[in-house]
Amino acid sequence: MNEILVAAKIISLEVNKAGIGGDILGLTGSINVHGEEVQKLDEFANSTFVHILSKSGTVCAITSEEMEKPVIIPEKKAGKYVFVMDPLDGSSNIDVNVSIGTIFSIYRKITPGSLVAETDLLQKGADQVAGGYIVYGSSTMLIYSSGSGVHGFTLDPSIGEFFLSHPDMKIPKQGNIYSVNEGNQLIWDSKQINLINYFKQIDERTKRPYKARYIGSMVSDFHRTLLKGGIFMYPKDHKNPNGKLRFAFEASPLAFIVENAGGSASTGEERILDIVPSNIHQCVPLYIGSREDVKTAESFLKD
Numbered sequence: 001m002n003e004i005l006v007a008a009k010i011i012s013l014e015v016n017k018a019g020i021g022g023d024i025l026g027l028t029g030s031i032n033v034h035g036e037e038v039q040k041l042d043e044f045a046n047s048t049f050v051h052i053l054s055k056s057g058t059v060c061a062i063t064s065e066e067m068e069k070p071v072i073i074p075e076k077k078a079g080k081y082v083f084v085m086d087p088l089d090g091s092s093n094i095d096v097n098v099s100i101g102t103i104f105s106i107y108r109k110i111t112p113g114s115l116v117a118e119t120d121l122l123q124k125g126a127d128q129v130a131g132g133y134i135v136y137g138s139s140t141m142l143i144y145s146s147g148s149g150v151h152g153f154t155l156d157p158s159i160g161e162f163f164l165s166h167p168d169m170k171i172p173k174q175g176n177i178y179s180v181n182e183g184n185q186l187i188w189d190s191k192q193i194n195l196i197n198y199f200k201q202i203d204e205r206t207k208r209p210y211k212a213r214y215i216g217s218m219v220s221d222f223h224r225t226l227l228k229g230g231i232f233m234y235p236k237d238h239k240n241p242n243g244k245l246r247f248a249f250e251a252s253p254l255a256f257i258v259e260n261a262g263g264s265a266s267t268g269e270e271r272i273l274d275i276v277p278s279n280i281h282q283c284v285p286l287y288i289g290s291r292e293d294v295k296t297a298e299s300f301l302k303d
């Protein structure tokens with residue numbers, strides 16, 4: 001956790017001065033494994049985490065949304081954990097001064113011996129040792145869980161330390177906000193359209209109509225959902241039959257957080273944390289947030 005905090009402070013500083021002092025905004029010119037243009041800050045965040053963690057003696061492998069293949073740490077410096085990250089989520093918001101973040105998961109190496117096997121890298125979401133995220137927003141916050149409660153820490157930039165500001169966070173049982181890229185409506189199936197229409201209907205008892213909020217940085221949309229309740233969705237559509245969000249780097253760590261805060265996360269048909277991915281870059285549809293709202297989504301989406 002200490003190594004993660006050091007990386008977070010370095011990235012936070014860089015994000016806060018983006019636009020001045022150096023050439024850090026904009027594209028690198030390369031395309032990542034998901035076919036997305038890589039921003040300079042994506043690359044900076046990725047290499048900062050890899051650099052710090054690979055020398056920490058605590059991890060044996062690092063997988064990242066920005067790297068096609070895992071980094072395997074040489075045996076001499078390897079530890080017993082696998083670190084999984086989306087180093088800078090919400091890339092399309094970097095250049096417009098909107099909150100972005102880092103999402104991470106930590107798994108224990110499960111195979112004996114020094115070799116890192118595929119089964120170490122492709123573990124069930126529920127087997128995380130810890131999951132969390134850092135949001136670089138109006139303040140920089142770390143939210144994490146190691147399986148007993150969710151705790152939030154805010155960076156005091158004047159002394160460079162994180163302080164416990166949000167102990168034992170709980171998500172409201174039901175919210176009144178839905179969060180989804182509604183521009184995709186014409187490529188959704190009818191179940192998804194019916195679900196959104198349900199949230200828009202008027203019914204005082206169930207707090208409808210819900211408000212619509214969509215930042216387009218999952219980490220920021222999720223942070224609001226955790227604090228205020230409601231549901232964040234990235235459904236499957238005709239363009240992305242498995243959704244757009246990555247299981248290991250985005251869905252699973254946030255599912256771990258939300259469940260530990262009393263909420264739930266589902267593909268619409270199954271619990272996210274029950275999934276064992278078949279490759280490190282696998283995508284899943286995602287419905288995450290207040291328990292009652294995710295239940296409502298599932299009732300529309302299950303056959």
Ligand code: FDP
Nearest residue numbers: 089090091092093181216217218219
């Ligand atoms: P981005 O492409 O900007 O990196 O995972 C990627 C992500 O952002 C999420 O942070 C965000 O919720 C989603 O994609 C936004 O996708 P759309 O632009 O398709 O809505």
